[in-house]
Amino acid sequence: MDKKLSEFKAGDEGDVKSVAGEGRIRRRLFDMGITPSAHIVMRKVAPLGDPIEVNVRGYELTLRKSEAECVVMTVNER
Amino acid sequence: MKIALIGNPNCGKTTLFNRLTGSTAHVGNWPGVTVEKREGVYKTKSRAAEKVEIVDLPGVYSLSPYTPEEVVSRNFMIDGQPDLVINIVDATNLERNLYLTTQVLEADVPVLVALNMTDVVERDGDVIDAGKLESELGVPVVPISALKGAGVDKMMERALSAPRERSGVTVLGKALSDKLDVALEFYKSEGVKSPLFHAVKLLENDETELARAGAKEAAQKIGAGEDTEAAVVDERYKYIVAKLAVARTRGKKEKFSRSDKIDRVLTHRIWALPIFAVILFAVFHVTFAEDFLYIGAWASLGGGLPAVSKLGLNEGLQTFVGIFYDGAVFSPGVILFNMFDTLFSTIQDAIGGAIGAQWLSGLVADGVLGGLFAVLGFLPQILMLFMWFSVLEDTGYMARIAFVLDRIFRRFGLSGRSFMPMIMGFGCSVPAMINTRTLSDENERIATIRVIPFFSCGAKLPILTAIAGGISQYFGVGNAEFITYGMYLLGVCVAIVSVLLMRHTTMHGSIPPFIMELPAYRRPRFKSLMLHLWDKAKHFIKKAFTVIFVSTVVIWLLSHIDFAWQYLPDEKMNESILASIGKLVQPLFTPLGFGSQIGEYGWVFAVAALTGLIAKENVIATFGTLGACLIALGANVGGATGDMLLGDEEGITSAVAMITATGISAPALIAFIAFNMLTVPCFAACATAKAELKKGTFRMTLLFWIVTSYTVSAAVYTVGAWWWTLFIWLAAVAAAVTIIALFNKGKIKLPRRKVKNDGGETK
Numbered sequence: 001m002d003k004k005l006s007e008f009k010a011g012d013e014g015d016v017k018s019v020a021g022e023g024r025i026r027r028r029l030f031d032m033g034i035t036p037s038a039h040i041v042m043r044k045v046a047p048l049g050d051p052i053e054v055n056v057r058g059y060e061l062t063l064r065k066s067e068a069e070c071v072v073m074t075v076n077e078r
Numbered sequence: 079m080k081i082a083l084i085g086n087p088n089c090g091k092t093t094l095f096n097r098l099t100g101s102t103a104h105v106g107n108w109p110g111v112t113v114e115k116r117e118g119v120y121k122t123k124s125r126a127a128e129k130v131e132i133v134d135l136p137g138v139y140s141l142s143p144y145t146p147e148e149v150v151s152r153n154f155m156i157d158g159q160p161d162l163v164i165n166i167v168d169a170t171n172l173e174r175n176l177y178l179t180t181q182v183l184e185a186d187v188p189v190l191v192a193l194n195m196t197d198v199v200e201r202d203g204d205v206i207d208a209g210k211l212e213s214e215l216g217v218p219v220v221p222i223s224a225l226k227g228a229g230v231d232k233m234m235e236r237a238l239s240a241p242r243e244r245s246g247v248t249v250l251g252k253a254l255s256d257k258l259d260v261a262l263e264f265y266k267s268e269g270v271k272s273p274l275f276h277a278v279k280l281l282e283n284d285e286t287e288l289a290r291a292g293a294k295e296a297a298q299k300i301g302a303g304e305d306t307e308a309a310v311v312d313e314r315y316k317y318i319v320a321k322l323a324v325a326r327t328r329g330k331k332e333k334f335s336r337s338d339k340i341d342r343v344l345t346h347r348i349w350a351l352p353i354f355a356v357i358l359f360a361v362f363h364v365t366f367a368e369d370f371l372y373i374g375a376w377a378s379l380g381g382g383l384p385a386v387s388k389l390g391l392n393e394g395l396q397t398f399v400g401i402f403y404d405g406a407v408f409s410p411g412v413i414l415f416n417m418f419d420t421l422f423s424t425i426q427d428a429i430g431g432a433i434g435a436q437w438l439s440g441l442v443a444d445g446v447l448g449g450l451f452a453v454l455g456f457l458p459q460i461l462m463l464f465m466w467f468s469v470l471e472d473t474g475y476m477a478r479i480a481f482v483l484d485r486i487f488r489r490f491g492l493s494g495r496s497f498m499p500m501i502m503g504f505g506c507s508v509p510a511m512i513n514t515r516t517l518s519d520e521n522e523r524i525a526t527i528r529v530i531p532f533f534s535c536g537a538k539l540p541i542l543t544a545i546a547g548g549i550s551q552y553f554g555v556g557n558a559e560f561i562t563y564g565m566y567l568l569g570v571c572v573a574i575v576s577v578l579l580m581r582h583t584t585m586h587g588s589i590p591p592f593i594m595e596l597p598a599y600r601r602p603r604f605k606s607l608m609l610h611l612w613d614k615a616k617h618f619i620k621k622a623f624t625v626i627f628v629s630t631v632v633i634w635l636l637s638h639i640d641f642a643w644q645y646l647p648d649e650k651m652n653e654s655i656l657a658s659i660g661k662l663v664q665p666l667f668t669p670l671g672f673g674s675q676i677g678e679y680g681w682v683f684a685v686a687a688l689t690g691l692i693a694k695e696n697v698i699a700t701f702g703t704l705g706a707c708l709i710a711l712g713a714n715v716g717g718a719t720g721d722m723l724l725g726d727e728e729g730i731t732s733a734v735a736m737i738t739a740t741g742i743s744a745p746a747l748i749a750f751i752a753f754n755m756l757t758v759p760c761f762a763a764c765a766t767a768k769a770e771l772k773k774g775t776f777r778m779t780l781l782f783w784i785v786t787s788y789t790v791s792a793a794v795y796t797v798g799a800w801w802w803t804l805f806i807w808l809a810a811v812a813a814a815v816t817i818i819a820l821f822n823k824g825k826i827k828l829p830r831r832k833v834k835n836d837g838g839e840t841k
Contacts, residue, residue, distance in 0.1 A: 019308070023283075023285075024144065024591075025591050027142060027144070028591065028593050029593065030140075030311040031139040031140040031144070032139060033173060033174045033315070035308075035315045044345065045347075046345070046350075046481055046482055046484065046485060047345070047348065047350040047351055048482070050485045050488075051481060053345075053481065057171075058171055058172070058173060058174075059171045059174060059596075060337075060595070060596040061593070061594070062484075062592070062593070062595075062596055063591075063594075064591070064592050064593075067592070067593060
């Protein structure tokens with residue numbers, strides 16, 4: 001099942017399917033390791049509802065929901 | 079020989095740099111502490127065959143620059159002609175770090191890979207086979223621990239014996255080789271250095287690369303664009319994952335690391351914000367509170383604690399106890415302040431008494447020492463505040479705060495990233511402004527630089543404490559501690575309003591992105607903390623004995639010489655050159671409460687504010703110098719002598735003397751603090767702002783500072799003096815907001831001015 005990263009709930013896991021977005025943001029996401037087939041674990045949402053914290057390639061990354069919207073994921077069933 | 083250190087942000091480059099060169103550059107736990115390249119010379123015990131220069135570069139995630147400071151790293155690596163590049167790889171975060179390595183290897187420069195933090199990897203139970211990585215990457219790979227020093231000597235041995243030439247290699251596979259060959263041909267015919275590096279960057283659709291003449295056409299010819307960009311990135315990571323599998327053996331790992339457990343509390347959905355508020359309050363309380371843990375206040379519910387003068391101690395003992403206690407226990411910050419202050423006033427009295435000649439004793443005791451000590455006395459509190467912020471940064475908590483507060487910052491058109499430079503502003507505006515280079519959005523940078531001075535820096539702290547102390551002592555109203563907090567808060571509020579205003583008028587635009595690494599929590603290192611504080615103290619003391627020393631001497635001389643170059647005793651201060659200048663500008667400050675209405679000695683406030691432009695410490699140094707003279711005037715100006723002033727803190731004594739002499743009101747004093755806090759910062763900060771801002775924006779920035787400080791102080795004074803003026807101010811604000819809102823909706827149109835096309839300036 002495909003889902004946007006921004007729709008993930010804490011604890012959800014999945015693999016990146018594709019990354020869209022405006023040039024510089026897409027580039028930054030790539031550089032930070034969010035590339036097709038990368039495994040992402042959603043860790044938590046910030047107290048005020050945004051941004052989110054994810055674990056990707058073994059480290060913690062924070063990004064806004066608006067940026068996470070660019071990342072399409074294949075959800076792993078738990 | 080020149081060696082460059084390159085690596086991801088927060089991977090330990092600066093720690094390694096300090097170890098190699100014996101320097102004490104600041105290390106933090108925040109991605110992007112180093113924003114400039116830094117050079118040093120390798121210090122070694124063995125024979126010095128050749129001078130080895132070490133260059134520490136700002137951290138980068140890739141060699142396609144995203145923020146201004148990242149450009150520095152790419153340019154130096156490609157065009158700075160290093161003889162060797164040491165690529166530092168954080169072994170605890172191998173995949174993302176090796177992503178940069180695959181790009182570094184494409185340049186025609188010798189490379190050595192340093193696997194840093196191997197001790198942490200081993201502790202976690204993982205094993206990384208450096209030999210396997212070495213044979214795969216084709217360059218030396220050495221495991222080290224920059225923090226503990228393990229493997230560093232061996233790394234340098236291999237670095238120095240490595241061949242001085244190497245051709246770039248790429249990990250890109252067959253799929254892209256046709257396109258790459260065409261791009262390579264183009265760059266070879268152009269005759270650029272490291273053609274392979276540039277060719278791959280062209281496939282990566284790199285903005286900097288496309289700016290080269292002919293590059294766009296070449297890119298079109300081979301069909302390079304967003305698709306090839308994705309393909310290149312994909313190939314890099316695929317290669318890394320494939321090669322990693324053979325080099326790393328994962329040990330057993332707990333499901334939740336220590337970092338996760340701490341994180342669950344500190345970024346908790348409900349508790350994160352209250353915890354942050356409590357930590358911030360605690361930091362200020364420990365540093366400034368005159369009633370530590372509110373012991374005095376609690377005691378006053380019962381009988382209350384006696385003042386130190388009521389304890390029946392002899393004079394010496396009373397002074398000693400007074401350092402720690404006076405009706406309430408002082409906080410550590412205040413105790414340190416009192417220690418320095420007691421020492422200084424003893425020295426000052428001794429020296430002043432020892433000199434016979436009146437004018438010389440005046441110059442030395444009042445002019446030089448009065449000014450210097452008024453400033454130096456605050457050093458412990460400044461250092462302490464700085465230390466707490468360093469600790470919060472070193473542990474990694476600051477990055478979490480950016481995460482927690484981003485939602486609020488976004489409301490004002492900024493990102494959580496700008497939180498760090500703003501907090502640094504509490505220490506000193508200069509490094510804070512430089513740190514804005516980590517912000518990728520130009521508008522966000524300008525807005526942040528403009529409001530950084532509103533985050534009251536260490537040098538402004540004496541103004542706050544001395545005048546707040548003066549107010550609570552002289553008028554008997556309020557609590558010095560809360561006035562100080564209040565002023566800090568005012569600064570923050572003005573900053574928020576200013577950013578909102580800018581975002582809705584001159585700086586429309588999209589909200590900057592927020593994609594940031596959250597580093598693992600670390601224990602702060604005592605040694606690096608102390609080195610950092612020592613650097614700060616050295617800087618402060620140096621400034622006190624140069625800029626501030628000269629300023630106080632000049633101020634004292636100008637206030638004791640008239641236009642006929644005659645020496646004037648303290649009583650005739652009003653006839654001095656300084657008084658004449660001061661009286662000239664004094665009326666300007668009338669709407670702020672410290673202008674013409676405060677009488678013949680009122681010019682001292684105007685002069686103090688002006689000297690603050692050189693260095694903010696000067697405001698209180700000027701108070702010290704002029705206040706001492708006013709005290710000497712004694713009974714002539716309302717009896718500011720005697721018991722009231724004895725045994726009190728240096729800066730506050732002077733402030734009280736100036737209040738007595740001028741009869742200035744409390745609202746005017748608050749307005750005075752507000753003005754000094756919000757107005758044009760010191761020369762050093764102005765020069766930094768000018769260098770960091772785009773051409774043309776600096777003049778607007780100066781105007782912005784002047785207008786903001788003047789308006790806010792006028793509002794503070796008028797509302798404080800006549801409460802009903804609040805309604806006038808509110809009406810004015812409401813009108814301004816309405817006009818801006820209508821204008822943004824296109825309901826009102828200004829006559830369009832012709833835009834001059836002279837580079838950066840747009841109005």
